[in-house]
Structures are given as C-alpha cells and as structure tokens.
Amino acid sequence: MADWIEIATLDECPPGISIERVIAGQIVALANVEGRLHAIDGLCPHQGGPLGTGVLCGSILTCPWHGWQFDVVDGRHQLSASVRQTVHEVQVRDGTVFVRLARVRGADA
Ligand code: FES
Helix, strand or coil, X not given: CCCEEEEEEHHHCCCCCEEEEEECCEEEEEEEECCEEEEEEXXXXXXXXXXXXXXXXXXXXXXXXXXXXXXXXXXXXXXXXXXXXXXXXXXXXXXXXXXXXXXXXXXXX
C-alpha cells in the first residue's frame, strides 16, 4: 500500500462536490460522483486554473476560471479529444480516501 496516499476523508468530499488537494507536490482534483470518488490532475491545461475548486455537475467538472469542462471519470475535455487530464486511481477505506498518483501527462520524468 506504499503507493497509496491519503488525500481526504469521505466527509470532506460528499456527493456532488469536488475539492482540491496537493499531495506529493501534485495538485489533485477529487470529485464525488453519486458516491463514487474520482481523482484527476487538478491543474487546468488552459491557463493553470484550480479544477478542484470548480463546479461538479454529474461527472463533468467545470474550471472556475474560463469554463473548460472535463469528465472526472476519464479526464477527457468535453470539446477537444486531444485534451485529457491524467486520471489517478482512488480507493476508499474506512471513510478515508486514498489516491495512487499516475504520472501527470507532460510532466518531466
Ligand atoms: S484556466 Fe481553466 S479554463 Fe482557463
């Protein structure tokens, strides 16, 4: 379980809500879609907006800065197929949410 990092409690991210967290130096947007937790790269690829603080509607998260929209399930931008956020694995145990970070697209090795 060494790769799994605690990111929040379930109470901090109830259904219909997304939150922003910084773990291991990465900004993560954690979203609760009808009880299922999803995590994507929280740095908007447009101009670096804080995706996790955006509005979640269903599985669609809208960036608060200029409205780019992403599906938190697969990270896909809703208008451009070439834009896709990195998706991180999520696990919930005993009311605590853990994330296993994937390498963010475009990040240096
Ligand atoms: S920074 Fe996210 S839409 Fe512009």
